[in-house]
Amino acid sequence: MNLAYDYPVLGAFWTVMWIFLWVLWIVLLFRIIGDIFRDDTLGGWGKTGWLVFVVLLPFLGVFVYVLARGRSMGDREVRHAxxxxxxxxxxxxxxxxxxxxxxxxxxxxxxxxxxRSRGDITDAEFQRAKEKILH
Known part of the structure; x- marks a missing residue:
């Protein structure tokens, strides 16, 4: 029988940290994929190469992309905004x-x-509305 005190606080901290880092990495991966498609300076083969690299070798691809194109990634985001x-x-x-x-x-x-011709408004309403439009 496993009880809550069998799982130490430090173990819970490490579990939460690893889950947070994994979610952070997933967000970064999708942001990089979006940046690859948004980049107008890359040609079709360049986009294909980066996309294949990021998808097939995700950890290495993300780190290399951020090192190689991180600064221009921020500039593109600012221009897009x-x-x-x-x-x-x-x-x-x-x-x-x-x-x-x-x-x-x-x-x-x-x-x-x-x-007015349909009879939805009277002549007096027509005159008031006409004055509002012309003034």
């Missing part, structure tokens, strides 16, 4: 500017008159 931020900013700017585009008032007035 900046590109995502620019794309998001452009999207927000484009979305926010839709109300200020020239000609948009005409589209809104056309939709408003269509709604």
């Amino acid at each position: 900046q590109a995502r931020q620019r794309a998001f900013d452009d999207y927000v700017r484009e979305t926010a500017d839709t109300g200020a585009k020239p000609g948009n008032e005409a589209d809104q007035l056309a939709k408003l008159s269509e709604i």
Whole structure:
């Protein structure tokens, strides 16, 4: 019968440490695989070579990749984050500017008159909405 006190505290510490290091290594492995695919400077054969090396000899491949390309890996991550931020900013700017585009008032007035012609709003509501659009 195994009891909890048969497993020493130092053994539990080492077990937790090894599990943590294993999970850390798995995360690093997937991050490196993502970096291999994201790298625009590598050609197809270069990506294939690194991928085969990292998959077939995982521990050695990860360490060699980090030693050989670790600095540029960080630079690529920063460039990728900046590109995502620019794309998001452009999207927000484009979305926010839709109300200020020239000609948009005409589209809104056309939709408003269509709604009035269907009888969904009264003439007074149409006039109020038209004033809001034009001012």
